[in-house]
Amino acid sequence: MDITLFLQQFLNGLSIGSAYAIFALGYTLIFSILGIINFAHGAIFTLGAYFTYALIGGAFGFSGLLANAALPVQLPFALALILGSTLAGFVGVAVERFAFRPLRRKGSDSLLTVVSSLGVAVVIVNVIQYLVGAESYTFPANIYGNLPASFNFGTVEKPVPIRSIQVVIFCVSVTILTILTYLINRTKYGKAMQAVAEDSTTASLLGINSDRFIVWTFFISSFIAGLAGSLVGSSVSIRPTFGIEFGLKGLAVIVLGGLGSIPGAVLGGFVIGLVEAFVPADYSGYKDAVAFGILFMMLLIRPQGLLGRRFVQKV
């Protein structure tokens, strides 16, 4: 493989990998605090993309309840991105309130909560489809304002062009990863959140209101999902189901990295992104198979994942 092609695939892999990483981080945050995989995460990713699309003034098609509707406002992409992701965050809070908390209060088996979150995913996808139809929408090409269509990471003779959106995805994702890592590991509230994740009974003895941290975790996790959805959606196109595939990919990422491990989710995201990027173009239809092939191998060889810990506890 020639060096410029290698570099190009590598950078593309980093970009999509960073999106996988922040998306998977959302799964991980909820998993580490509740021990439950939130299957609605992929649907919220989709929803965030639709919110952002609507807020930049994007028009919807002819089918669905809101046929031909568009918001009267046309926000700049950056603002729409933040607002759309915030709305996704609030949806996440509602999901916790209505699909998770009632079951937790009853002390239900966590499997029931998983099924409940799966139900929420189906509802969200179908509501989107009902409102704006099943067709795909593409973000306008000019949403990045003055940014050129691509950046050249090579030389003039040997160009390595990377689409601007890929660069934006990478920068935003790395920023999010940095902020979150700081919040979780360096602040009082981050440590309190870790305490809730490790042992919510003990956390409550220390005066930590677990429910409040759980709500915040859902907000942050869903905000990031919305952000990832909007960014990835703006680079391809959005359909009501596009978060489902991404959601499954996210599962591969967290199992690869180690369930519940935050650095694991990040590492897993980059690994899957890079491996996918190096699937030869002729076999690009097998990208997903590669991701899940890795997942399968991982489960056989090292079930706790790359950075996961075995659950042993001193009594």
Added chain:
Amino acid sequence: MSADQKIDLTANHQILEIKNLSVNYGGIQALQNVDLIVNTGEVVTLIGANGAGKSTTLRAISRLVNPRNGQIYYNGRNITQCAAYQVVGFGIAHSPEGRRVLARQTVIDNLQLGAYIRSNQAKVKADINRQFEIFPRLAERRNQLAGTLSGGEQQMLAIARALMSRPKLLLLDEPSLGLAPAIVREIFSIIQNLRDTGVTILLIEQNATMALNIADRGYVLEAGRIILTGQAAELLNDQRVKSAYLG
């Protein structure tokens, strides 16, 4: 009201009063009509066999379990309906059964979280240093993950963490459990020192002799009921206590 009466009132001030408390776990009655009083400045111990309901009593005070019947008053305030996370804010700290240190966080972080409800970081820092003076072993291991500490060190951390909230009432659940005799003595002398600094203590122990030796009063719990109560010295000499718990 005369000055004498005032002094008298504070001397016998009830920091904790439990009235007619019953707790059920599923179909099993863990506590039946328990009445218990702790006065400010006292060390009160609750002794009894395994499964007698000692830990359940503390868990009820900390609002980790919901009573079926009865009330819990703290400084005259009914806290029976409060949420668990509010209790430490009232001035009650609980060093729980099995220590329950946060294994994945460092010693310092555990102590800092013990002061979660406090906002003055300078004072919190000073208090952390005070804990390190009381428990020098923790100072040596300040940056170590709590899960890597020995059992005795974890117990010290659990007590130190509870103290970080500056409690008026400290609930200690089996601080001697599973520890070597030398460490047990060390921990008991620390408990005695705490009492001298004015912390009121409700202590659960299986090691009834040691507990009664440092306590003012004691309650004996059997199958969820209080069967005996009195001054610690009296209980130490009581035939029933001797045969059942002092061995």
